[in-house]
Amino acid sequence: MKMSYLLAIIACLCFTTCLLAANERPTVYVTFWFDTEDFILPQADDAAKRLAEMFIKRNVKATFKIVGEKAKVLEERGRDDVIMALANNDVAYHSTFHSVHPTPSEYSRDLSWHEGVSEFIRREGVGLEILRAVFGVNASCYGQPGGSWTPQSYAALHAFDIPLYLDDTSHVNVNDRPFWYCGILTILELGDGVMRTRWTDEEVKQACAKFDRVHEKLIGEGGGIISIYYHPCEFVHRQFWDGVNFSHGANPPRSEWKMTPMKPKEQQEQAFHAFETYLDHIVNHPDVRLVTAREIPSLYPDRVYSRPLTQSDVRTIAKAFQKRLSYVVLDGKIVSAAEGLLALSTFVAGIDTNPKPKEIKLEFAYGPASAPQRFVTDGTFRWEAIQQAARETLDIVHATKQLPSLIWVAGEPMRLEDFAVTLASLITEERYSGDIPLRKGELEAKKYVADDSPRLWGWVIFPKGFNAPRMMEVAKLQSWTMKPALLRKQ
């Protein structure tokens, strides 16, 4: 009796220790997403349904990024079964027409920031309305068709009430991890954290081994996210539907759209089988949780807006800006260069108020819409003029939700970068009177936005020789808003 009592205590202690050990292991989140876009080949509908049901059968969910025209043809074809299977997973958005020209980068190529935002809302809002009507929910995320990325789409996502950008492209990237751009949580390139399997048994084995390797690496980082994506149509076709019809700028009328050739039946089965084996490997892996796009924003809270900044945060930002004008890591949160500038402006604006503001609350602001051509390059400015300029900056942001393209200080136009570093130096030196020298700054965060180059525009659907230098300059202005996203502690 006594012995069994002792054994029970030992067993109980072991169990508790095991539980504690299990709880200490971080979680690796895995998000599966499917660009559900082929609105020409009807067999792609069945492929989407089969994949959607694989997840439901395992009590997990994937994200289906659906093209507006695809949602429309599912209704027209009477495919309620497919719609229900997708709706039982997570519904996201993937543009109105995908590859029908002009695609988003094509029509945004030479537009200003504001023109590009309204044109994206006008064109892509159509498909989103169809998606919402067919599925009865708003999209959980957006990702661009092919490589057709635009900076203005991010402001449109705010208008669409879509909090996440999920795709895989190299136009913007912060350290191969989730990040913020224009106030939208963004998951694109994740280094080796974007993965998939091909179809042979050997390829599945290699893909599972890679998953294990990357999983262990992310556990070492305290957790992270893995992104795995496919297109339902690629399980059944031999060539992409849009390559067949819309390559290199081709834009045939609907009556001339061709169906892509199908894979032989056994190859289709092999593809589904390979994917299912891979999925089982991941679902049954310890320390893994599958998440949909709808769940991801809650994993990456932006505490800059949920907790005010302190005076000590402001001094940290001021010091950091003098070394590099980019995001700044604070205790438990990260400010972008734009948020840092607004924190410094708020601090300076309140310097002679009594009592001094202890807490600094920020409003979100986009980066500037344009870059100034004419601006002051040296000289000194009265403290009162700088403080007045800081107050005006806050007024402009309050009215427009956007940083101004330049700051007027005592009637002189000053670059935003120079204003930020000038504020940083006067705060560090505590010079709140007299003449303040202009300090020069460069926005280091620009390096997180790619330069225009043929590498960005390799999507076969673009017209030959396509580029977008002006659009990438507009994109760089938004690097004021870029910063890594912090994973919630587990």
Ligand SMILES: [Zn+2]
């Ligand atoms: Zn696509």
